Amino acid sequence: MPTEGARVFGLLFVDPAHATHANLAASSQDPLAVYLACATLVARSAKACGESFTLLTNNAKALLAIADGLGTEPISIEEIDFNVDVPKGIPFYQAHHKLSVLEALSKGHLGQRAALIDIDTFFLKPISQQLPAAGVVAYDITRLVPASYAASLDKLIGEGGDRRWYGGEFIAGSRTDFSQLWDAISAIMPSYFLHVRDYPHIGDETVVSAALNNLAAGGASVVDAATLNLAGRWWSSRTEARYPALSDLRKAAMLHLPSDKPILARLASSWNGSDDLFDAYSRSVRRKVRLRQIANPILNAAKGTQLRAPKLGI
Numbered sequence: 001m002p003t004e005g006a007r008v009f010g011l012l013f014v015d016p017a018h019a020t021h022a023n024l025a026a027s028s029q030d031p032l033a034v035y036l037a038c039a040t041l042v043a044r045s046a047k048a049c050g051e052s053f054t055l056l057t058n059n060a061k062a063l064l065a066i067a068d069g070l071g072t073e074p075i076s077i078e079e080i081d082f083n084v085d086v087p088k089g090i091p092f093y094q095a096h097h098k099l100s101v102l103e104a105l106s107k108g109h110l111g112q113r114a115a116l117i118d119i120d121t122f123f124l125k126p127i128s129q130q131l132p133a134a135g136v137v138a139y140d141i142t143r144l145v146p147a148s149y150a151a152s153l154d155k156l157i158g159e160g161g162d163r164r165w166y167g168g169e170f171i172a173g174s175r176t177d178f179s180q181l182w183d184a185i186s187a188i189m190p191s192y193f194l195h196v197r198d199y200p201h202i203g204d205e206t207v208v209s210a211a212l213n214n215l216a217a218g219g220a221s222v223v224d225a226a227t228l229n230l231a232g233r234w235w236s237s238r239t240e241a242r243y244p245a246l247s248d249l250r251k252a253a254m255l256h257l258p259s260d261k262p263i264l265a266r267l268a269s270s271w272n273g274s275d276d277l278f279d280a281y282s283r284s285v286r287r288k289v290r291l292r293q294i295a296n297p298i299l300n301a302a303k304g305t306q307l308r309a310p311k312l313g314i
Contacts, residue, residue, distance in 0.1 A: 009056050113172075172225075
């Protein structure tokens, strides 16, 4: 059942002491500038779909200073409080601050309905009117992650049956839904951070997936974003899992492209706003994928791996 519109948010946490960012190779580019350009593409694609987008941060002044030098159209940036004490130096340090955003969503500080997405993404279709009237909407990627991830859930919430793993790139719902989720997170978060380095997978996905599994076990509604064609994740790099071809994700409302932040950053300024963004991205990534396909057998033989090359399907 369609619902009223939802505000869409992304997160860019600024901490000079943690300059390393996930899935972004070291280069001469300022990582914050790359991420901010990616957020600009999210904002532009959201606007083209009739959606709002606001980038949340702990340091709006720093991001606005960087934005002045990008030469792209301005985006909405909002500074909020980050109340979750994330241990310094842990993997995915910046991404763990999503937990503070989930807390804010649970208290209604960011509206009555909302979606929190990663910023190495772009929109192809609107999402607000596709969200169900009730229930947390999260992206089930169980089939795409190593089986060892389940051991993280076992350590955190005990062994169980059909455990699901949810990607951190998309989560949506009402204030009530986020309130239930935050209660479930709060119940396990102290244990998570106390033993954080013992888990096979460290990241906000671990604690949020554990909380969502507990919610579902208690009878709460957790809806898979993929079944609603709301989200799709695709890698242009080699992966352990068998990912679908890029063309199979054309119907998704939002694409998450974690290995292509520099490409997304360039599209933020080069995309004219009216051409098919899916096609523009496909053209930009084609050469990279073909090189991966050619090199994959050689790399697997040299490194003793069995990784899969990405597929375009177009």
